[in-house]
Amino acid sequence: xxxxxxxxxxxxxxxxxxxxxxxxxxxxxxxxxxxxxxxxxxxxxxxxxxxxxxxxxxxxxxxxxxxxxxxxxxxxxxxxxxxxxxxxxxxxxxxxxxxxxxxxxxxxxxxxxxxxxxxxxxxxxxxxxxxxxxxxxxxxxxxxxxxxxxxxxxxxxxxxxxxxxxxxxxxxxxxxxxxxxxxxxxxxxxxxxxxxxxxxxxxxxxxxxxxxxxxxxxxxxxxxxxxxxxxxxxxxxxxxxxxxxxxxxxxxxxxxxxxxxxxxxxxxxxxxxxxxxxxxxxxxxxxxxxxxxxxxxxxxxxxxxxxxxxxxxxxxxxxxxxxxxxxxxxxxxxxxxxxxxxxxxxxxxxxxxxxxxxx
Amino acid sequence: xxxxxxxxxxxxxxxxxxxxxxxxxxxxxxxxxxxxxxxxxxxxxxxxxxxxxxxxxxxxxxxxxxxxxxxxxxxxxxxxxxxxxxxxxxxxxxxxxxxxxxxxxxxxxxxxxxxxxxxxxxxxxxxxxxxxxxxxxxxxxxxxxxxxxxxxxxxxxxxxxxxxxxxxxxxxxxxxxxxxxxxxxxxxxxxxxxxxxxxxxxxxxxxxxxxxxxxxxxxxxxxxxxxxxxxxxxxxxxxxxxxxxxxxxxxxxxxxxxxxxxxxxxxxxxxxxxxxxxxxxxxxxxxxxxxxxx
Amino acid sequence: xxxxxxxxxxxxxxxxxxxxxxxxxxxxxxxxxxxxxxxxxxxxxxxxxxxxxxxxxxxxxxxxxxxxxxxxxxxxxxxxxxxxxxxxxxxxxxxxxxxxxxxxxxxxxxxxxxxxxxxxxxxxxxxxxxxxxxxxxxxxxxxxxxxxxxxxxxxxxxxxxxxxxxxxxxxxxxxxxxxxxxxxxxxxxxxxxxxxxxxxxxxxxxxxxxxxxxxxxxxxxxxxxxxxxxxxxxxxxxxxxxxxxxxxxxxxxxxxxxxxxxxxxxxxxx
Numbered sequence: 055x056x057x058x059x060x061x062x063x064x065x066x067x068x069x070x071x072x073x074x075x076x077x078x079x080x081x082x083x084x085x086x087x088x089x090x091x092x093x094x095x096x097x098x099x100x101x102x103x104x105x106x107x108x109x110x111x112x113x114x115x116x117x118x119x120x121x122x123x124x125x126x127x128x129x130x131x132x133x134x135x136x137x138x139x140x141x142x143x144x145x146x147x148x149x150x151x152x153x154x155x156x157x158x159x160x161x162x163x164x165x166x167x168x169x170x171x172x173x174x175x176x177x178x179x180x181x182x183x184x185x186x187x188x189x190x191x192x193x194x195x196x197x198x199x200x201x202x203x204x205x206x207x208x209x210x211x212x213x214x215x216x217x218x219x220x221x222x223x224x225x226x227x228x229x230x231x232x233x234x235x236x237x238x239x240x241x242x243x244x245x246x247x248x249x250x251x252x253x254x255x256x257x258x259x260x261x262x263x264x265x266x267x268x269x270x271x272x273x274x275x276x277x278x279x280x281x282x283x284x285x286x287x288x289x290x291x292x293x294x295x296x297x298x299x300x301x302x303x304x305x306x307x308x309x310x311x312x313x314x315x316x317x318x319x320x321x322x323x324x325x326x327x328x329x330x331x332x333x334x335x336x337x338x339x340x341x342x343x344x345x346x347x348x349x350x351x352x353x354x355x356x357x358x359x360x361x362x363x364x365x366x367x368x369x370x371x372x373x374x375x376x377x378x379x380x381x382x383x384x385x386x387x388x389x390x391x392x393x394x395x396x397x398x399x400x401x402x403x404x405x406x407x408x409x410x411x412x413x
Numbered sequence: 414x415x416x417x418x419x420x421x422x423x424x425x426x427x428x429x430x431x432x433x434x435x436x437x438x439x440x441x442x443x444x445x446x447x448x449x450x451x452x453x454x455x456x457x458x459x460x461x462x463x464x465x466x467x468x469x470x471x472x473x474x475x476x477x478x479x480x481x482x483x484x485x486x487x488x489x490x491x492x493x494x495x496x497x498x499x500x501x502x503x504x505x506x507x508x509x510x511x512x513x514x515x516x517x518x519x520x521x522x523x524x525x526x527x528x529x530x531x532x533x534x535x536x537x538x539x540x541x542x543x544x545x546x547x548x549x550x551x552x553x554x555x556x557x558x559x560x561x562x563x564x565x566x567x568x569x570x571x572x573x574x575x576x577x578x579x580x581x582x583x584x585x586x587x588x589x590x591x592x593x594x595x596x597x598x599x600x601x602x603x604x605x606x607x608x609x610x611x612x613x614x615x616x617x618x619x620x621x622x623x624x625x626x627x628x629x630x631x632x633x634x635x636x637x638x639x640x641x642x643x644x645x646x647x648x649x650x651x652x653x654x655x656x657x658x659x660x661x662x663x664x665x666x667x668x669x670x671x672x673x674x675x676x677x678x679x680x681x682x683x684x685x686x687x688x689x690x691x692x693x694x695x696x697x698x699x700x701x702x703x704x705x706x707x
Numbered sequence: 708x709x710x711x712x713x714x715x716x717x718x719x720x721x722x723x724x725x726x727x728x729x730x731x732x733x734x735x736x737x738x739x740x741x742x743x744x745x746x747x748x749x750x751x752x753x754x755x756x757x758x759x760x761x762x763x764x765x766x767x768x769x770x771x772x773x774x775x776x777x778x779x780x781x782x783x784x785x786x787x788x789x790x791x792x793x794x795x796x797x798x799x800x801x802x803x804x805x806x807x808x809x810x811x812x813x814x815x816x817x818x819x820x821x822x823x824x825x826x827x828x829x830x831x832x833x834x835x836x837x838x839x840x841x842x843x844x845x846x847x848x849x850x851x852x853x854x855x856x857x858x859x860x861x862x863x864x865x866x867x868x869x870x871x872x873x874x875x876x877x878x879x880x881x882x883x884x885x886x887x888x889x890x891x892x893x894x895x896x897x898x899x900x901x902x903x904x905x906x907x908x909x910x911x912x913x914x915x916x917x918x919x920x921x922x923x924x925x926x927x928x929x930x931x932x933x934x935x936x937x938x939x940x941x942x943x944x945x946x947x948x949x950x951x952x953x954x955x956x957x958x959x960x961x962x963x964x965x966x967x968x969x970x971x972x973x974x975x976x977x
Contacts, residue, residue, distance in 0.1 A: 108871050110417045129877045141868035145890045158877030202876070423880055424799030428807065431792035431851050438848040439814045442825035449824055508716045521963040522721045528955040529728055530909035532927035533948040537731045540941055546743045548730065556745055581727060586970070593971030613709075642818035645911045649931050663912075666820035671827075671916055680824050687821035694816050 058117070059084045059242035060105070060210050065114035067100060067266075074100050075266045078114070082210070082259070085240045087233075091253040092263035093289070098246045101263070102212050105244060107131050119209050129158075134203035135212040138219060140195045142187040148174075148198050149183040155206045173205040176238070193224050200232075204239060213245040217252065229255055250290050254278070262286055279396070283404045287337050293365055293376050295399070296338040302329045302400075311336050311400070315371045318350075321395050322410040335401040340365070342397020343377035347390050354383050443687055449680035456674030463677075470681035480682065482657050483665040484689075486572070490661060491640040494579045498636050499629065501580065502587025507621075509588070510595045527585040535649035538578035539565065542650075565651055568658030575646050575659055583639065587632045594628020595621070627701065634697040641690045662686045728952070735945035742942050757942035758950075765940070767947050769922060770929035774908055774951070776839055777925055781846040781907035786900050788847070789854030794884050796855065797862035798870065808856070815852035819912045827916055837920045845913045850903045857902065857969050861895025862888060898969030901962055905955055926951040 060082040067075040074097040082088045090098040103109035105116060107128035115124045123131045134155070142151050149170055156166045174180040177197045187195055196216065203211055217225045217232075233256055236243060247253055253260050254274045262269040262277060262285075270282040281287035287295050300313030302320075304327060309320040311334070318336075320326070345366065352368040352375060366383050368375040368391075383389055400407045450470050454463045474480050509520050526534065541548045544563035554560040564570040598621065606616050644663040647653055653660035653668070666686060670679030734742060735758070736751040761767040796804045826845055827836070835841030865888060873883040889896060911927040918924045924932070930951060933944045959966060 103871075106871075106875055108874065128875045129879070133875065135872065135875045137868045137872060139866055139868045141866065141872035143869060143873070143887060143891075154873075155876035158882070202872075420799060420880075421802060424795040425802075427791040427795040427799065431788045431855060432807070434788065434844075434848045434851060435810065435814055438826055438829070438845055439822055440810070442822035442829075443817070445825035445828075446821060504716075505720055508713065508720055511713055513713065513717070517963060518960075519717055519721055520967065521960045522724050524959045524963060524966060525728060525956055526724055528905060528959045529952050530911070530927050530930075530948075530955075532909075532911050532931045533731075533952050534728075536930060536933075536944050536948055537727055540731065540734070540945070541727060543941075546745055546747070548747060551745065551747055558745060581723070585724070589967055589970050592967070638816040642820070642912075644819070645927070645931075648911070648915070663818050663820045667823070667912070667916075670820075670824050676824055676828075683818075683821045683824060686818050690817050690821075691813070694813070698812075 058082060059086065059119060060088075060244065061115075061117040062101075062105065063115040063117070065101065065104060065111045065116070067097075067104065067109070067111050073266055075104075075111070078263075078266075078268060080261055080268070080271055082242050082244060085242055087236050087243045087245065087256055087258045088261060089245045089247060089253040089257035089259070090261045090263060091247060091250060091257075091289075094248055096263040097266040098248075098263050099214055102135075102214055102244060102246045105210070106133055106135050106212050132209045133212055134206065134208040134210075135214065136199050136203050136216045138215040140187075140199040140216075140219075142195055142198055142202070144187055146186075147183065148179065148185050148187070148190070148201075151187070151198060152183075152202045152205050155202060159206065169205055170201075173201045176204075176235075177201045192220050193228065196220060196228060200235070204235075204241075207239075207241070209242065211241055211243040213243060213247075215247050216245075218247070218249070225252075232256060250292070254290070262289065264289075280408070281337075281399065281406060283406055284335065284337075284401050285404070287399055287401070287406070291339060293340050293378060296340065296343075296375050298336045298338070298373060300334060300336060302326065302332055302334045304330045313373065316373065318393065320398065320400065323400050323407045324410055326400075326407070329402055329407070332402060334407075337399035337401060337406075338375070338393060339397035339399075340376045340378040342394040343368075343375065343379065343391055344394055345377060345379045345381035345383055345389050345391045348392025350391050350393075351388055352391065353388050354385050357383060357385055446680045446683050446687070449677055450684050452677045454676035454680075456670075456676055458674070466677070470678045473678065474681050474685065479657055479660060480665060480685075483660045483662045484685075486657075486659065487641065487643075487661045487663075490572070490576065490579075490643060491637055494576050494583075494640050494643075495633065495636045497576070497580045498584045498587045499591075499633055501584040502591050502632060502636075503625075503629070505584060505588035506591035506595055510592055523585045523588060525585075526582045527589075529582065531582065531645035532649055534578055534582045535646045538574060538581070538646075539650045542570075542574045566655050568655055571651050571655060571659050575643070575650060578646050578650065579640065579643065583636065587636055590632040590635065591625065591628050594625045594631075597628075598624045630697070630701050634694070634701065637697065638690060638694055641686070641693070662689075731945045732949050735942065735949045737942060739942060757946040760940075761943040761946045761950075765933060765943055765947065766921065766929065767950060770924060770926045770947070771950065773839075773918075773923055774925040774927075777842050777846065777914075778904050778907035780839065780843045781850060782900050782904045784843065784847050785850045785854045785903045786858075786896060788851060789858045789899060790884065790889060790896065792851070792855045793858030793862050794888065797859040798867070798888075799880070808859075811852040811855055814849070819849070823912070823916060826913075830917060836917055837923050839923070842914060842917050842925070845917070846907045846910060849910075849913075850906050853906070854899050854903055857895060857899040858892070861892040865891055894965060895969070898962070898965040901958055901966060902969055905958070908951075908955065 058081045063079050065075050065078040078101060090101060092098050100109055104111045107123070107126060115122060117123065118131055118133065143154065146154065152170045152173060153166045156169060171180065174183055177200060179194060179197045179201060182190060182194060187198065190198065199216065217228050220228060229252060245256060257274055259271065260274055260277050261271050264285050270277060270286045277286060277290055281290065298313045300311050303310045303312050309323060309326045311318050311320050313336070350370070352370040354366055355369050356367040358365040363378055363380060364383065366377045366379060368377060377391070451465060451467060452463045453461070453466045455461055505523055509516060509523060542564040544550070544561060544566070549564065550561040564574055602620050603616055606620055611619065642663050643661055644667065647659050647661055647664045651659040653664050662682065663686065666679050666682040669675045669682055733751055736753050736755070737748060738752055738754045738756060741748040741751055796808065830836050830841045869887055870883045873887045878886060909927060911931065914925045914928045918928055926947070930944060930947050933940055933947065
C-alpha cells in the first residue's frame with residue numbers, strides 16, 4: 055500500500071508509431087508542488103492528461119492517494135485541472151462555472167453557495183461572480199479557472215501551462231500568487247510548463263522531460279547545480295550554459311581540460327583518471343565567470359545590460375564565452391577573469407561526471 | 414474493459430440510432446429494390462405471387478420507349494436547369510456579396526424561393542403559365558386572348574416551363590453555396606490586384622473564378638443530384654405530358670410502382686435511377702476530392 | 708456608375724425572387740371574377756373568401772395540422788439523433804467515421820424513388836401507411852444527413868478543452884454533451900432544426916405515397932390535389948399556398964443569417 059498523494063508507475067504511451075512517453079515513473083508527496091518541465095512536444099501535457107484520465111496510457115499504473123485509478127473515469131479520480139485555455143464555460147456566469155463541479159457531485163445548494171463564496175474571496179474574484187467569462191480580463195479568467203479547480207478541494211491539482219496565455223507582467227505576479235495559494239491550501243499539485251522560470255520559482259520538485267523520457271527529477275537547486283546530463287544543463291539557466299568541447303588530460307595527476315589553446319585545471323571529478331585523453335565537454339555557467347581578476351584573459355565583444363547585471367560576450371582564444379556578472383567591462387577591451395568552481399560541469403558523452411566533494 | 418474500449422463502444426452506441434435509420438430505411442431499400450426488380454410483383458394482384466423472373470424486367474426496360482424517353486428527358490433537364498442555376502446563382506452571389514444598405518433583407522428575399530414548398534411553386538408557375546389567364550400569356554400577347562397559348566400542352570414549352578420553375582426555386586441555393594466560397598476569398602487579394610492595376614473583369618477572371626472553383630463544383634454537385642430527383646414539378650404541372658415530353662425518371666418510376674402497381678418493373682426503374690445518380694455523384698466526389706470530409 | 712448597376716441588379720433579383728410568389732399571394736385575396744380577369748387585376752379587393760372556402764371545402768386546417776405534427780416530430784427526432792451522431796463523429800473517436808459521413812452523403816443525394824418501393828412495403832407490413840409515424844420515419848432518414856453534418860460541423864468548432872474540463876468536473880460524456888456542447892452550439896442546433904423543419908414541411912414525394920387518406924394528408928399533398936368541379940380552384944390553391952408558405956418566409960426573414968451559414972456548413976465545411 056502506497057500512501058503518496060500521487061504515484062505514476064511505468065507509463066508508456068504512443069500515438070500511432072510515435073512514442074510520446076517512455077516508462078515514466080515518479081511520485082508526488084502529500085502537499086508537494088511538482089513541476090513537469092520540458093520543451094514543447096516532450097510529452098508533459100500527455101502525461102498530465104493521463105493522470106487526469108483524459109488520455110489512456112498503453113502501459114503502466116496511476117495511484118492517487120494510495121488507490122489505483124489506472125482505469126477509472128476522470129470523475130472518479132478526484133483531480134481538478136486548470137487548462138491553458140482556461141476552458142471556462144462561456145454560457146455560464148463565474149458563479150455557475152465555479153459551482154459546476156460541486157453540482158456534478160450533488161452537493162446541496164447551501165454548501166455550494168458557501169464554498170463558491172469562500173473560494174471567490176480567497177482568489178479576490180467575489181465581485182465578479184455574476185459576470186460571464188467573455189466580460190473578464192485574461193488575469194481574471196485565470197483566477198476563475200483556478201477557482202473552479204480548488205473549490206472542490208480535490209486530492210490532486212493538475213495545471214496545464216496555466217500562465218502561458220498571460221502577458222509577461224501578469225505572469226510574474228500570478229506566479230507569486232500561485233505559490234502563495236499553494237502554501238495556503240497545501241494541496242498536491244502537478245504543474246506542466248515549458249518555462250524554466252516558472253519551474254524554478256514554483257516547484258518543490260522538478261521533473262525534466264525530453265522526448266518522453268525523464269531526464270532528471272530533483273529540487274530546483276539540484277536541477278540547476280547538479281544537472282544530470284547535457285540536456286538538463288542546457289535547458290535550465292539563462293543565459294544558457296557555455297559548452298566547450300575539449301579533451302581531459304592528466305598532468306601530474308591533476309585533471310586538466312584542454313580545448314585548443316585554452317587550458318584549465320579542474321577540481322577532482324569522480325574517476326577522472328579513467329577519462330585521461332578522452333573527449334569531454336566542459337560546461338561553464340555564465341555566472342561562474344568572474345570578471346576583474348584572474349589568470350585568464352579574453353576580449354569583450356558585446357555587452358547587454360539587464361539593469362543590475364550584465365551579460366558579457368567574451369572571445370577567448372577563438373571561442374565564445376558568455377558571462378553574467380556585476381563586474382566592470384568595456385567593449386573591445388581585454389579583461390582578466392576567473393572561474394568559480396561550483397559553476398563548472400564536466401560531461402562525458404551525454405552524462406555529467408560528479409565532483410568528488412559533492413559526495 | 415479498458416477506458417479506450419469503453420469510449421469506442423460509447424461512440425458506437427451514440428451513433429447507432431441514426432445508423433439504424435439509415436441502414437433500415439435507406440440502404441436496405443436500395444438493395445431490396447434490386448431484389449424486387451428481379452421478380453414480377455403486381456400490387457393489387459397478390460394472387461399472382463411474386464415469381465422470380467431474372468433479368469426480364471431489365472430486358473423489358475431496355476425496350477421501353479417511354480423509359481428511354483424519361484432517361485433522355487431527365488438528363489436534358491438536369492443539364493439545362495443546372496446550367497442556368499449555376500449561372501444565376503453566381504450572378505446572385507456576386508451581387509449579394511457586395512456591401513450595400515439593406516443587404517440582409519435582399520439576402521432574405523433571395524432565399525424566399527428556396528423556402529417555398531415545391532408543390533406551391535409548381536402550382537404557382539402552373540397558374541402563371543395558365544392558358545386562359547396566366548401572366549405569361551398576358552405579358553406576351555396583352556389583351557389579345559385569341560393569341561393565348563396553352564404552354565403546358567406544348568411538348569417544348571411544357572419542358573421549358575418546368576425548367577423555369579426549377580431555376581426560379583433553386584438558383585438561390587446555388588447562390589448561397591457560391592456566396593460561402595466568395596466569402597472565403599481573402600480581401601487582400603483584391604486589394605493587391607487593384608494595386609497592380611487589374612480592372613473588375615480581370616479581377617473576376619484571374620482571382621474570383623479560379624478561387625471559386627471548389628465552391629462552384631460543390632454547388633454543381635448538389636444541384637445536379639437534386640435535379641435528378643425532379644418530381645413535384647412534373648407531378649403538379651404536367652403529369653409527365655404532353656406525350657411524355659416532360660416524363661422524367663423519378664416520375665416514371667412512381668407511376669409504374671404506385672399508379673400502375675408494377676412493383677417489380679418499377680423497381681427496375683428505381684435501380685436504374687440509383688445507378689445513374691450513383692455514378693454521377695461518384696464522378697463529382699472524385700473531382701471535388703477529399704476536402705469535403707475533413 | 709458601378710453603384711447604379713449594382714442597384715439595378717439588386718432590384719431585378721429581388722423582383723424576380725419575390726414577384727411570382729407575391730403574385731400568388733395577391734391572387735389569394737381576389738374574388739373569383741378578379742382571378743380570371745384580363746388584363747389581370749393587380750390590386751385585389753382584399754376578399755378572404757378563398758381562405759374561408761379552402762378551410763370549409765378543402766380541409767385546409769386538417770392539412771395544416773398534419774403538416775405541423777409531422778414536421779415537428781421529424782425535427783425533434785432528427786435533431787436528437789443528430790446530436791448523438793454528430794457528437795460521436797465530431798468528438799469521440801468513432802471508428803470509420805469518414806465512411807459513415809460518406810454513407811450519409813450518399814443517402815442525401817440519391818433520388819427518393821430508389822428507396823420508395825421497399826420503404827412502402829415495410830410500412831405496409833407494419834400497418835403504418837396513413838399514419839404519422841409512417842411518414843416521420845422516412846423523413847427522419849432523409850433529414851439525418853443534413854442534421855448530422857450541420858451539428859457535427861458546429862461541434863467541431865468548439866474547443867475540446869471545454870469538454871475535458873466538464874469531464875474532470877464530474878460530467879459523464881452525455882452530461883458534457885447536453886450541459887456544455889449543446890448549449891454552446893445552440894445556434895447551430897437551432898439552424899439544423901429550421902432546415903429539417905422546412906424540409907419536412909415541404910416534402911411531397913413520400914407524403915404522396917404514404918398518405919393516401921385525405922384526413923392524414925399534409926399540406927403539399929393537399930395543395931397538389933386541390934380539384935374543383937369543372938376548373939381548378941386557383942383562388943383556393945393560392946390561399947392554401949400562402950398559408951403553407953408564409954410561416955417559412957417568416958422563418959427565412961428572421962433567421963436569414965443562420966440559414967445561410969447552416970446551408971453552407973452542411974454543404975461545404977462538413
